[in-house]
Every structure is written in C-alpha cells, then in structure tokens.
Amino acid sequence: MSQKANKLVNGRHIGIIGAGLVGAGWAIVFARAGLEVKIFDAAPNAAVSSLSLIRSQLEDLHAFELIDNIDGVMARMTAVETLQEAVTDAAYLQESILEKVEVKRRLMEELEELTSENTVIGSSTSGIPASAFTQGLKLAGRTLIAHPVNPPYLVPVVEIVPSPATLSEAVAFTDALMQSVGQSVVHVRRETQGFVLNRLQAVLLREAWALVEEGVATCEDIDKTIRDGLGLRWSFMGPFETIDLNAPQGVADYARRFGRLFQEIAHSRTHEQPWPDELIAEVEAQRRTILGQDQLNERRAWRDRQLMTLAAMRNKKEK
Missing domain, CATH: 3.40.50.720 (NAD(P)-binding Rossmann-like Domain)
Known part of the structure; x- marks a missing residue:
C-alpha cells in the first residue's frame, strides 16, 4: 500500500x-x-x-x-x-x-x-x-x-x-x-445536499425520531432494531444487495412484492418540520437513562475498539 x-x-x-x-x-x-x-x-x-x-x-x-x-x-x-x-x-x-x-x-x-x-x-x-x-x-x-x-x-x-x-x-x-x-x-456524480451517506442517514434518522414521537417504540428498541437486525447485514452488504438476496428471484422480485408497502410507508410521512424541542428533550432523557453524560467519552472509546475488532477480522479474512 x-x-x-x-x-x-x-x-x-x-x-x-x-x-x-x-x-x-x-x-x-x-x-x-x-x-x-x-x-x-x-x-x-x-x-x-x-x-x-x-x-x-x-x-x-x-x-x-x-x-x-x-x-x-x-x-x-x-x-x-x-x-x-x-x-x-x-x-x-x-x-x-x-x-x-x-x-x-x-x-x-x-x-x-x-x-x-x-x-x-x-x-x-x-x-x-x-x-x-x-x-x-x-x-x-x-x-x-x-x-x-x-x-x-x-x-x-x-x-x-x-x-x-x-x-x-x-x-x-x-x-x-x-x-x-x-x-x-x-x-457522487453531481453535487447534492448531504451527498449520499448523509442523505441515507437522514431518512433513517427522520423515521427513528418520528417513531419515538408517536410512541411506537423507545430509542433503545429502535437502536436494537438496527444493532441486532438490519445492522448485522449492513455491516458487510448494502441495501440493494440485501434486498436482492431477500426474494427468491432477486431484486426485481423484491420490488414487485414490497414496492407498494414501502411507497405507502413513504407517503405516510411528510417530515415538513424540524424535530421539535419537546421530542429532542424526550430522546435526550431516554438516552441519558441508558448512558450518562459523563460516560460519553468512555463509550466513544468503546465504539472505536469495536470498530477495531471488526477491522482486525476483515484484515484476517482478506489475508
């Protein structure tokens, strides 16, 4: 290298x-x-x-x-x-x-x-x-x-x-x-606000905040859904490969089966307003019961060590 x-x-x-x-x-x-x-x-x-x-x-x-x-x-x-x-x-x-x-x-x-x-x-x-x-x-x-x-x-x-x-x-x-x-x-082939990564992240975060606001799920349950569900696959494949493997005949089959459902979910949201202060306070309160303000730096270091573990595993696999 x-x-x-x-x-x-x-x-x-x-x-x-x-x-x-x-x-x-x-x-x-x-x-x-x-x-x-x-x-x-x-x-x-x-x-x-x-x-x-x-x-x-x-x-x-x-x-x-x-x-x-x-x-x-x-x-x-x-x-x-x-x-x-x-x-x-x-x-x-x-x-x-x-x-x-x-x-x-x-x-x-x-x-x-x-x-x-x-x-x-x-x-x-x-x-x-x-x-x-x-x-x-x-x-x-x-x-x-x-x-x-x-x-x-x-x-x-x-x-x-x-x-x-x-x-x-x-x-x-x-x-x-x-x-x-x-x-x-x-x-990224042309300039667009947020590029690709943050546009994808913005959609996921907007829905996560909305689900908390509506009382559908807590912050921790939403984190579990990603951490112990979608995130496990997303750690080694992207969304298009994920759905390509999730229908018997591949991505087109998946789109025909679930396209209407996802369209209806998208239409159920307008997301015209920023996250309200009351919602931010609620999410903050939920997160601080799980992780204290004084523990943030320690948890960040833990996050980096987890990433190092994954990087080390990838390196061994590639060798």
Whole structure:
C-alpha cells in the first residue's frame, strides 16, 4: 500500500488543515500508509496537541494488530506553525475546518495564493458542496469534496464529490490516492445536499425520531432494531444487495412484492418540520437513562475498539 501511495505523491507530502478529530483521523490514514504528513491548525498549539491524541489512537490500533510500528507512523507526522508550511509543495491537502461556508471560503482564498497548480485539495465537509466555497477561484478545478466517516482510519468509506468546475484529473488523482491508502471510494456524480451517506442517514434518522414521537417504540428498541437486525447485514452488504438476496428471484422480485408497502410507508410521512424541542428533550432523557453524560467519552472509546475488532477480522479474512 505504501509503495503505491508514495509513487502517486512522488516524494511530496500530505497537508492536513484542521487538527480536530477528523483532521487527526486523516493524518493517521495517510501516515499509516507510509506518507509524510504536515498538520496545521489556526488555533494556537492545536496541531501539537493533536499528536498526543494521535499517539493514543495508534496505541489502540497497535493493540488490535492494525499497525506494526507506532513510532514509525508518528515519525511521518509533523505539526507545523503556519499554513504555508503545511501546503508548500504538498501533493494533496485535506481540509477539515469549521463547517461554515464563509470560513471555508476565506481558507480557499488563502490557498489560492499559497498553493501550486499541481496540489489537489479535498474538503471533509459533511454536506456543503465545493462550489459553495470555490466558485470564481482558480483553484476550483483542483478542489473537491472528500467526505469521510469518523474515524476515517477505522471506517474506510470516503465520498468524492466534484463541483461542476472540478477537473477530471483531480477526481482521478484523489480516487487513486484514497484507494492507495486503504479507503473505500464512493463517487457522487453531481453535487447534492448531504451527498449520499448523509442523505441515507437522514431518512433513517427522520423515521427513528418520528417513531419515538408517536410512541411506537423507545430509542433503545429502535437502536436494537438496527444493532441486532438490519445492522448485522449492513455491516458487510448494502441495501440493494440485501434486498436482492431477500426474494427468491432477486431484486426485481423484491420490488414487485414490497414496492407498494414501502411507497405507502413513504407517503405516510411528510417530515415538513424540524424535530421539535419537546421530542429532542424526550430522546435526550431516554438516552441519558441508558448512558450518562459523563460516560460519553468512555463509550466513544468503546465504539472505536469495536470498530477495531471488526477491522482486525476483515484484515484476517482478506489475508
């Protein structure tokens, strides 16, 4: 994996802009694959502080035999003090800053002045199209969305979403780079709010909240339905493959059998209003009886260890 990645970047480094959870996760993805990584954050000491978080994450990965050499991966990461240090002579930049159009636009205007024409820029944004913060800039042709799932070093899917101005060469380079560092690439063919992942997640969440609001089921019973039901299959196959296998003659047979039912379910919802405060309070109350506010970080660490277990099992299967 590292040889292919290094050949693509041709001796240049990867720049990480924004050293929060997502940026730190991306740094692991690239450094684990053998690439040199420079990390920058506009907040004082944030980039340096991120290295401590990264080391603790690498220690967990090592415990699950997902990396061999903690110090070797750490040695490929450097916290830098200026944006210019992070981007000068970078083959690729991964931006993971605040989810606000105006903030990203200001950064892109800076990058317009600091980056060369052969540096590709990917944004980690969860739903803002690249055209919203690159329109009219020269770098629009080499900028796109590369949206991960957190943490990206454990959940490999990444959505590549070009703007109408993005050049095909930038898409091809990002595709090849992401695959070379072990990510699973999804191509979103045109800009749409929320891309693919969050549009799918939004539909499921909207129905989950509605079922609680109507008293049909509790939060825990809905979580069980996914965790102990749909999620077991979804951990290794998607919705189309699932239904293709769930009717004797495949997906068309399934559509004929159940299409009307799903249409009626869809028509029973309008979802015209945001989640009301009363419903949010009810869901919060239910969740806090199961998991206290002071236990959230501990549970997040548990989640990541579960993902590491799955990743380790997948690695053994592939070998």
